[in-house]
Structures are given as C-alpha cells and as structure tokens.
Amino acid sequence: MATEVMTESATTVNDASPEEHDVPGVTGPEDLVEDELLVEEVSIDGMCGVY
Amino acid sequence: MSMTRPPEAVTVPLRPPVAAQPPTATRSLVEEFAEGLDAPICLTWELTYACNLSCVHCLSSSGRRDPRELSTEECFAVIDELERLQVFYVNIGGGEPMLRPDFFQILEYAAAHHVGVKFSTNGTFIDAAAARRLAAMDYLDIQISIDGADPDVNDAVRGEGSFAAARAAMDHLRDAGFGPFKISLVVTRHNVGQLDGFKAIADEYGAQLRVTRLRPSGRGADTWHELHPTQAQQRELYHWLMGRPDVLTGDSFFHLSALGDPLPGLNLCGAGRVVCLIDPVGDVYACPFVIHDEFLAGNIRDTGGFTRVWRESELFASLREPDSEGACVSCGSYDACQGGCMASKFFVGLELTDPDPECVLGHAEPLLAAIAADTATGRRADPPRPGADHSRPGVPVPSPVTLRPTRRSRG
Amino acid sequence: MTSARDAPSVVPAVARGAVYRLAQNVSLRPERFGALAYSFDTRKLSFLKHPDLVSVVSSFDGIATVGEVFDTVGVDPRRHASFLSALATLETSEMICHVDDPAP
Numbered sequence: 001m002a003t004e005v006m007t008e009s010a011t012t013v014n015d016a017s018p019e020e021h022d023v024p025g026v027t028g029p030e031d032l033v034e035d036e037l038l039v040e041e042v043s044i045d046g047m048c049g050v051y
Numbered sequence: 052m053s054m055t056r057p058p059e060a061v062t063v064p065l066r067p068p069v070a071a072q073p074p075t076a077t078r079s080l081v082e083e084f085a086e087g088l089d090a091p092i093c094l095t096w097e098l099t100y101a102c103n104l105s106c107v108h109c110l111s112s113s114g115r116r117d118p119r120e121l122s123t124e125e126c127f128a129v130i131d132e133l134e135r136l137q138v139f140y141v142n143i144g145g146g147e148p149m150l151r152p153d154f155f156q157i158l159e160y161a162a163a164h165h166v167g168v169k170f171s172t173n174g175t176f177i178d179a180a181a182a183r184r185l186a187a188m189d190y191l192d193i194q195i196s197i198d199g200a201d202p203d204v205n206d207a208v209r210g211e212g213s214f215a216a217a218r219a220a221m222d223h224l225r226d227a228g229f230g231p232f233k234i235s236l237v238v239t240r241h242n243v244g245q246l247d248g249f250k251a252i253a254d255e256y257g258a259q260l261r262v263t264r265l266r267p268s269g270r271g272a273d274t275w276h277e278l279h280p281t282q283a284q285q286r287e288l289y290h291w292l293m294g295r296p297d298v299l300t301g302d303s304f305f306h307l308s309a310l311g312d313p314l315p316g317l318n319l320c321g322a323g324r325v326v327c328l329i330d331p332v333g334d335v336y337a338c339p340f341v342i343h344d345e346f347l348a349g350n351i352r353d354t355g356g357f358t359r360v361w362r363e364s365e366l367f368a369s370l371r372e373p374d375s376e377g378a379c380v381s382c383g384s385y386d387a388c389q390g391g392c393m394a395s396k397f398f399v400g401l402e403l404t405d406p407d408p409e410c411v412l413g414h415a416e417p418l419l420a421a422i423a424a425d426t427a428t429g430r431r432a433d434p435p436r437p438g439a440d441h442s443r444p445g446v447p448v449p450s451p452v453t454l455r456p457t458r459r460s461r462g
Numbered sequence: 463m464t465s466a467r468d469a470p471s472v473v474p475a476v477a478r479g480a481v482y483r484l485a486q487n488v489s490l491r492p493e494r495f496g497a498l499a500y501s502f503d504t505r506k507l508s509f510l511k512h513p514d515l516v517s518v519v520s521s522f523d524g525i526a527t528v529g530e531v532f533d534t535v536g537v538d539p540r541r542h543a544s545f546l547s548a549l550a551t552l553e554t555s556e557m558i559c560h561v562d563d564p565a566p
C-alpha cells in the first residue's frame with residue numbers, strides 16, 4: 001500500500017520541488033501524474049443508510 | 052429553475068477547514084467518507100409515523116401519528132438548513148409521507164430550495180390526480196414499496212390490498228407521464244425466489260428496481276429470524292445482483308461483498324458519516340434502521356439545529372473514528388464487508404464489534420446460537436427493543452389497506 | 463508539454479483551447495479532499511479528488527479556455543494531462559458543458 005502524502009508542501013503543487021520529495025516512501029507529483037484518477041463517479045443510491 | 056450555485060455562494064464550513072490534501076491512488080472515496088463529511092450527501096427524512104398500512108417488518112414501527120410531529124414551518128426550516136449544507140437530496144418517508152396534509156407543500160419547498168426529493172410510499176394515495184400533480188414537479192423521484200411479485204407473497208407482509216394499491220399507483224404514474232420511478236423491495240426468505248418477477252414488473256413500467264436488506268429493526272425485530280434470507284439464499288441473491296448492475300441496492304448488501312468481487316456501491320456503512328435519519332419529531336439518528344436511544348445523535352429543535360447535531364454530536368464523532376477492535380477487524384474479509392451492519396447486530400443482541408448476524412463466512416453462528424440458547428456468554432440474552440412503538444393499537448399486523456387517513460389530535 | 467494522448471483515460475481528453483461552463487443544475491460542494499458534484503438532472507454524483515480541479519471547474523465562465531483557466535488557477539503543468547482526462551470524464555457525465563460559441 002502506497003504511503004499517503006501528508007507534507008504541507010505537497011498541498012501546494014506550484015512550489016513543490018523534486019528535492020522535497022526525495023524522502024523515502026513519500027510520493028511526489030511525478031508519481032501522481034502517471035496514474036491518478038481525479039474524478040470518480042458514485043451512485044447517489046450507493047450510500048447505505050437511506051432506504 | 053436552475054439548481055446551479057455560483058461559486059461565491061458555496062458554503063464555508065463552520066470550523067476551520069482542514070488543509071487540503073492531495074489524494075494518492077490509494078486514498079479512496081471510502082477512506083474519505085468513513086471519516087465523515089461536513090454535511091450529509093443525502094439523508095432519510097421520515098415525515099410522519101402515521102401510516103395506513105401495518106407492514107410486518109416496518110423499520111419505524113409506524114401506524115399512529117406522533118402529536119409532536121414537526122410543523123410545516125419547522126419542516127421548511129429543515130429544508131433551509133439542508134440547502135445551506137448542500138445536502139443533495141432527501142429520501143422522504145415515514146410511515147406513509149402522503150398522509151401529511153402539507154406533503155405537496157414540503158415537496159415544492161424542497162424543489163425551490165435546491166434539495167432533490169425521492170419519496171418512498173406504499174402508493175395508496177397516488178390516484179390519477181396526484182400522479183398528474185407529481186408528474187408536473189421537477190427534481191422528484193418516487194419509490195414505491197412492494198415485498199412480493201404477486202399479491203399473495205406481498206400482502207402476507209404488507210396487508211390485504213396493498214399489492215393492488217401499489218400497482219394502481221404505478222399505473223397512474225405511467226398514465227400521467229411521470230417517467231421512470233423506483234420500485235423497492237425488502238428481500239425476505241419468501242420473496243428471494245421472485246427476483247426475476249420483480250425485475251419483470253419494473254421492466255413493464257420502465258422503472259428502476261431496488262432490492263434492499265431486511266434488518267431486525269422496528270417491527271422487523273419480531274420476525275427477523277423467520278423472515279431473513281438463509282445463507283444459501285444470500286449467495287443466490289449476491290450472484291443475481293452481480294449479474295444485474297442496473298438493479299439498485301442502496302448499498303445495503305455490502306456484507307455480501309465478502310463472497311467475491313464487491314457489489315457496485317461504496318460498500319460502506321454510511322450512518323453518521325455521509326447519511327443519517329431525521330425522524331418525524333426532529334430526532335436525528337445514525338440511520339433509519341437504528342431508531343433507538345443508543346443511536347440518537349440529537350434533535351433538530353435543539354440550539355444549532357440539524358447542522359450542530361451532524362457536526363458536533365458525540366455519537367457521530369464516535370462513528371467517524373476508525374474501527375479499532377473486535378473480531379471483524381482482524382478477519383481477512385474485513386476490507387470487503389467492513390464488518391457489516393450495525394443495526395443487524397444491535398437488534399439481534401450482538402455487540403457492534405461482533406460479526407454481522409448474516410456474516411457470509413458464518414462467523415456469527417456460534418454467538419447467535421448462544422443467544423438463542425440463552426446461555427451465559429457475556430452477550431445480551433435479551434436483545435435491545437426498538438425505540439418507541441408507533442403501531443396502531445388493536446390493529447393486526449399486517450392489516451388490510453385502508454384509505455382513511457388516521458385521525459390525529461389537533462393543536 | 464505532455465500530450466493529451468498520454469493521459470490514462472477511456473474518453474478523449476478535452477482540448478486546451480475549448481471553453482466550458484458548469485452544467486445547468488449541478489451543485490458543486492467543496493470538501494477537504496476536493497469536491498462533490500451532483501447533477502440534479504442526471505442524478506449522478508461525482509467525486510473530484512483534487513482541490514485545483516475544483517478551482518478549475520469553479521472558474522469556468524463560458525469565456526476563458528481550459529488552458530487559460532489552468533494558468534489562472536496555477537495548475538502544475540505536470541498535472542495537465544490528468545486534469546484534461548478528468549475534465550473529459552466530467553463532460554461525459556454532463557457535469558460540465560462545452561461552449562460552442564463563447565462570448566468574445
């Protein structure tokens with residue numbers, strides 16, 4: 001399971017630099033660009049607890 | 052009428068927003084939702100406990116109107132709050148919601164205030180005129196409840212004449228040009244063999260079929276052991292659903308996802324996280340299947356209204372914490388089934404950390420057997436009783452359809 | 463510049479020079495992780511997983527092009543391809559609409 005990105009710098013993609021993501025186990029924008037799916041569709045009927 | 056909100060009108064959360072975190076491929080929708088959102092996505096709103104039927108398994112034990120029901124003005128205020136929170140839609144139910152004299156006013160108010168409505172009904176009061184009125188409304192879904200594909204199976208649960216009343220409602224909606232509506236059923240031991248029959252009825256009207264799970268809630272507590280599908284029937288149901296992605300489930304069968312590939316949906320208990328219940332007297336529960344003090348989060352008549360209950364109640368805060376103990380969390384199937392349904396466990400006398408009573412791996416069997424045998428296991432031998440019983444006194448369960456609205460005390 | 467062809471998508475990505483607006487009867491609700499978008503017309507619910515994507519969609523005014531909005535919002539160029547794919551998904555689910563004759 002990939003590690004989650006929690007660093008403050010990661011939230012601001014404009015000033016993220018490659019060096020900030022050299023920490024082992026931390027994914028950076030380069031990794032995200034390849035296979036991130038930014039829109040997910042969910043059925044409004046697909047929430048358990050509404051009959 | 053446009054439902055679009057200009058960006059400036061977007062609601063700002065009441066508490067300081069958490070710094071936006073970019074997602075990773077593995078931080079899924081389920082992970083986000085499990086922590087709870089600042090507002091529900093949708094919710095169930097039971098408008099009244101009054102009902103003209105007395106279904107055997109009624110999750111809200113409905114029948115008699117509660118004199119403390121929210122007034123029309125209070126209902127409008129709830130809708131105003133839901134609009135501010137951008138709750139996308141409400142499932143209006145009951146009891147029988149069409150028994151509220153202000154039923155159409157409430158629907159129209161919701162539509163005018165950016166809240167979509169689906170209402171769940173037994174259909175008795177959808178005559179030709181009502182169908183035409185409903186067909187003229189926008190942002191409206193209708194869900195008609197049946198529990199059998201023929202009068203015999205259906206009426207055994209819902210009362211004599213109830214199948215005919217539901218079919219008449221469907222005919223009126225079709226004749227009025229309402230468009231697609233939903234037909235919803237609760238799966239029982241006696242109707243699971245009729246799934247194709249239900250689908251055929253839905254196809255006849257161009258309606259969407261919705262197949263949902265029986266919980267031992269409300270009057271269902273008394274008959275769950277006899278009515279709930281067997282393990283073999285659950286497997287049959289799972290495979291039937293997997294072959295029919297166009298059939299809705301309301302994500303109510305996520306415990307079956309441990310059988311193989313997950314069913315479509317979030318496969319997550321949404322109670323107190325993305326959905327909840329507002330009941331006819333303004334009580335807010337985690338979901339409509341747990342109408343009991345244990346799952347009561349607050350009341351919309353209290354200071355801060357619904358928003359405060361949703362965001363600050365202790366109950367919802369505890370539901371939004373990750374599960375940290377119990378047999379389920381260490382089971383290999385936990386990712387698939389999320390430990391099952393709180394309501395199902397609670398009302399059969401299991402602990403919330405126990406397996407779901409219908410766990411497809413059979414993990415609840417020894418516990419259920421012990422409860423049935425009334426042995427000292429440290430479990431509750433007497434399962435919790437549902438919250439207040441609103442059943443009409445002296446009226447058999449089920450009872451034949453009556454068209455007369457139940458009398459209510461005025462003032 | 464990453465080509466739209468390289469984006470992992472099942473629908474063709476939108477063009478940078480195209481103009482879009484939020485569809486009628488869509489409610490866009492910001493969340494800590496991005497936003498939820500619900501269409502009252504189609505009953506579809508979409509989960510937008512990046513705050514910048516939300517800013518982009520919120521900025522569509524039927525006049526500025528996709529590329530111009532990317533620049534205004536300051537979308538990292540390395541994300542452009544995945545954003546173009548995301549917008550294509552939103553177009554397919556009728557959350558955003560292509561504007562054929564944008565105002566000058």
